[in-house]
Amino acid sequence: MTTLTQNQSDPFKFSEHYTGYPPFFTLQTSASARQAQLKRWSRLIQRYCRHYKIFQISIVDYQDKDLFRNAKLNKKLYPEDIRTVIDFMVSQDGQQRAEWVTSAKASAWIWWRRPEEWATSIAAWVDETGQKGSVLTLYEIVEGDASENQEFHGMDMEVLRKGLAVLAKQNRAQVFGTDDQQGVKFF
């Protein structure tokens, strides 16, 4: 599920390569140039998703959005190339900043924050607000008034679950309850 809140009053600032360098949209053949280019795209995608609080992108949906298509330059990154970029992001080299949702490689999670990082951030908030030992619903963590100024506010439920799974493995939390009425207790 993608969360898309295009913030018109605070538009995203694209990098220089995106705005002024057409070759940026064509995958380079030389190995070293390609590496650098992939890294740049990775950074751009992460920054963009972080800005708009997007957690998952589907290639079909995003290929014509401004993330991959620069209308002014009349240049776009084609779907096969988007796939290549995301493959890079999935790899060790790309620091595992992405994860394919299925092997069909149609959609991918974009970890501008990895689940482990979310786990830390949520655990810290729970601690600061003295909510350790209390039961919280998953809903209130991402939608409640209490978390409004936190970065994970409005976060995709799937991502929250992944973050909490990390904490559960560390025995710092346990999720319980059924379906979409789940809750979590922090220890």
Place this chain on the structure above:
Amino acid sequence: MGNSGSKISSQDRAILDMKNQRDKLKQYQKKITVITNREKEIARVCLAKGEKDKALLALRRKKFQESLLSQTDAQLEQLEKLTSNVEFSLVQKDVVFGLQRGTEVLKMINKEMGGLAAVEKMMEEGAEARREQEEISEALAGQLSNQEEDEVEDELEALEIEMNGVSLPDAPNKTVITDGDLPNTPETELDREQKQKERAKQRRAQLQAA
């Protein structure tokens, strides 16, 4: 279901159920504000067209929805107290009952939700629309307490006065008058009681005539 350790007690589960109800309620509150605002608008438009009955119906629905919400609010507060009670096992039965009651009310609220589309239907003319409106009227009859009925009629009066431009210092598109702050002709305690009695009489007469 995560049943691995027993780090999650039955009290925890009860608290989760309670909090889930609270979350649902909060979501409804957000949605319902949109709807009740629209109901008030509709009442205004109907009044302007001289359709007093429709206006009254709109206000009645709004009042009913609001009363459902405040009922649940009160229940939730009660539940919260119960579930945080250290002697939880003693009050467990009460909690279960409270949760059940809460669910019933939420179901009612859910039915009211029909959404904006349902509310907009009130603006429609025609035989079918009128029949539907009568159905709703009947369903509502008896759902509002006498006091609530009074409040609805007060609201209608207030709307009428406001629309006939009686000395309002505010610009026409400022926010509307809420229940408490429109000073009608100075009413003494006696006047209010008199009004209530008269209205009760009228309602009985209407019921008998129906």
